[in-house]
Amino acid sequence: MQATRTPQDDHAPTSAQVLIVGAGPAGLSMACALADAGISSCVLEASSLAALQDPAEDGREIALTHKGIKVLQGLGQWQDLPAAEIAPLRRAHVFDGDGLGDPLAFDAQGSGREVLGQLVSNHWLRRVAYQGALKRAALISIRADSRVAGIELGAQAASVSLASGERLTAQLLIAADSRFSNIRRQAGIGVEMRDFGRSVIVCRIQHSQPNQGIALECFHYGHTLAILPLNGDCSSLVLTLPADRATAMMAWDDAQFTQWVETELRGRLGEIASLGARHLYPLVATYAHRFAAQRLALIGDAAVGMHPVTAHGYNFGLYGVELLAGLLGAAKKAGQDLGESATLERYASAHRRNTWAIYQGTNAVVKLFTDERQAARLLRRGVLQMAQHLPPLKAAISAQLTGRRPGLLGQFQSLMRG
Template sequence: MLDMLVAGGGYVGLAIAVAVKQAAPHLQVEVIEAAPAGAWEKDERASAIIAAAARMLEVFGIWKEIEPDAQPIARMIVTDSRTSDPVRPVFLTFDGEVEEGKPFAHMIPNVSIVRALRGAAERLGIPIRHGLSATGFQSESTRCTVSLSDGSTQETRLLVACDGVRSRLRDMAGIRTVKWDYGQSGIVATVAHERPHEGVAEEHFLPSGPFAILPLTGNRASLVWTERTSEAERLVASDDLVFEEELQRRFGHKLGELRLVGGRRAFPLGLTLARAFVAPRFALAGDAAHGIHPISGQGLNLGFKDVAALAETVVEGDRLGLDIGALNVLERYQSWRRFDTFRMGVTTDVLNRLFSNDITPIRIARDFGLGIVDRLPGLKTYFIDQAAGKTGEGGPRLLAGEAI
């Protein structure tokens, strides 16, 4: 019988397995992943990794492996304008350091993160079984029996569901969600540009939704471009020339001519918040627990916060001789994460509704608010600390760069 079975071999699932196994080598941990081996290598996206998550990756011993591909975000600029506006006034800027030499976030290709986590899992002896998913499970007093897609079963003390925002395991556990669709899709693409970005990230609030330009190593940038779903589908289906022309209109000319690098995809956007994060012998983590709008760039980082909290809950429970799958043990994880997740979900929902429109009185009010924040250093420091994942006393130790 396993101690912990993780369903989902993406960043969050791998990180949970690594965190627990590193701190408690005697625990039997296994990962199952529905996608075939090597599928992760085709992911062309990049993610913003906040300072707290980077500290956790340092504890795992893999940050040095990731760092050459990591672009520090030196500064963040926020504008609010229409696509047709010849000039986009800057309403808000954030300096990118939370402490000297430590940026609040890095932009990192997803493949670099997964490659490093897979390497750590291999070194720790964690099996990763590809082409295999959980088709059902039954929680009992001392174990959870998981039915697998190959017809076999696996017994474990704890099942962790990291199977995405449309989690089947969450539904099987009877956990309800707060959920709605924004009618928007996020277009994700990578572009090369003529002039250096100097580590500056930009978020332009346009009437159709936020348009984020996030710096990558070299003269490249990652885009998260929000459009109404019908328009996003049209843009993704268009040829490269049309796409690049539309992109240049939104991106502007400050970095020179743009060229699309690789493919482009559109992802439907909505809000999904699980009403509970745990059940007997069962825990949700990552997108299975929460799917939020990318307006704040915090989606993956919420998942990494789940990793730190769940790993500490499991490891400390084991050290105390407790049953790591018992509901009273798992409730510590839920108490750590549910409020923070709800707060971030509400924040991104309000921001998206506030900025994804062209109503003049609302534009005036929100621009005034951005200007007020820009002139209050203490408030800006608070926001940057929150964006960097600063936890303070009582937070999970991994997020502070401390081993469990």
Template sequence: MSLHSDILVVGAGPAGLSFAAAVAGSGLSVTLIERSPLSVLQNPPYDGREIALTHMSREIMQRLGMWDLVAPEEIYPLRDAKVLNGQSDYQLHFPQPTEARGEPADCLGYLISNHNIRKAAYEAVAKLDNITILADTAVKEVKTHDDGAEVVLANSDILRSRLLLAADSRFSQTRRQLGISSDMHDYSRTMFVGRMKHTLSNQHTAYECFHYGRTIALLPLEEYITNTVITVDTDQADSIQSLSNEELAALVKSQLKGRLGDMEVVSSFHNYPLVGMIAQRFYGKRSALIGDAAVGMHPVTAHGFNLGLSSADTLAKLVTEAAQRGQDIGAASLLEKYNSKHMLHAQPLYHGTNMLLKLFTNETAPAKLLRGLVLRASNNFPPLKKLITKQLTG
């Protein structure tokens, strides 16, 4: 069988690009197949999303040469985080840590715009000799068999490899064609996201405000600019979408009880339907799932990107080790090991997030009472708080 490359990756988003960067020193050839045009990979447009990165994700991005490609002024420290429930002023507070991953730390994590991460990931990979990127290219069909994988492109070209990765999205057609089922959860909610300027300092503190009827998350960027995330039931989405910038700013100021002073919209606002997904397994014959093709998280716990980056890093290490030992990079035993490692990490986060959402978006009287009790218990039980902080910092 003639090979186009050792590994074919469907999808050149952050997960696919990170995997390619992570196997750069392995001697393996990698081809990424991406539907978007090259111009979009080189200069991704602003899409409203700010990504909360753990200390572990920063370490991975530094190792892959991505971190230093983001302008320092575009990396924002996330000092601490607070959670509010309903109309109560009581706060569950996760203070600024003194250490993370055994090292001194002065913040819970970092915020970087999604488009800046995508641009840095592309730039880190574009200069690597063993990586080929086929942009503006659609996949028609994927097939795997005992000794390799085939990808049929929309123009009928056929690419062959020893290992195939799906990194295309939580709605991955590649995953479906590999026969891997998934548990998909439509939250029937829509997220609106963009930047707002305000007159009072955000003190680099993130807020998750579970108000009745809608949720507002505040992700601090500059001291007086905050990424504002408004989540509503989808049947209420039109009531947000129809607002002028001034009306939207007034609504957020009112919801926040003036916590950040006067508000002003300073970017385009973008909206996304919220759908979560976890695949039944993360591998198939000569194939594996990484990034959102493996797990698509609800953004409330800010772990989606971190989990996707971790999946790419975990699989890349196993594949590189196998290549260095002259072993089969697509062997079932290797892919099973990846599946076990990533599933151990992903399942508790995915199902824990869904349980949290179920409680904090339930507005029956008993649930409202329980919501308040959970916040107080979390605040006043140090072992639980320490465990959650450890998850936040990675």
């Protein structure tokens, strides 16, 4: 495949200090954060320039925590989002079993914030990340149609070879090439992979009654249905179910699908109409055994690929970007080599501390809420009732959602300590 040079290459440095594989939102945000620290990078992306300039709608509505939003604000990307593309997440109602009785309700009350978080479409996050990179063209070059085929991590430098045969070298290589990262594999880094045997269908729906900014998370038996509130009597539907059933439902026509959704919601949100295409994603969570190797750092989904139920995937990506850019910026100021292992190890251990408990906690929640055995059904009901009647536990979950306190694990620990 021929490497296509983009317009910003005209202003690009001839040799970048850092090579980034993957121009997804994490890779592009990393390039922006590095540029803000005065570090030049070259982002290598397998897909076309057109796909970067005008990212296709992919059905994902990304729930951003306050901490994730702060990182985006720092990069100037938040300010580039049209206000109409940001939807407030005011409350979350969690239902268990086949009914839609009294929910366990979360809101931001007591957190000093008005909302739990904000929802933004993934294609918009990709768009503003690309625009952010364009604005920093003096320090960022983006090469589309450039699939990285091989890597070499040496003591003095890191190199990549492109499918075209071209070879590029820098002080540091950053892999942001998705949860199925080939760079991670080539670096000999294994991954904990959890295939849930389920798929998720996402699409937009329109409804005759307002959503009031409330997310509905319905842990029904056999499937999970989440409705995420968007602007203008519109919501995102996120349906998780066994892979074979998901494939069958993808073939349904709009009338059959919306009728099914209306029945599931038992009149909540009124009449439902479909808005555009349905998208299907297999549910596989991944956690790299290491986030760093000689002259290599993993970020975004290449480091931690989350199950979407707790909405942490890209948020973790942004926390990793902020952390790594901060450490590399400090290394640059101190005149150090950017590929120094002590810096990369510091990033790896801090990012692990920030993500490990929530990764495991999310998988445990998924396991419990998809286990159809009677004992598990009783346990999950018990867990929700306990949360409902134990305000500190509920407050801990809300605090985690709003990013007010450090982490759910810490919250639980302080709760246990009384």
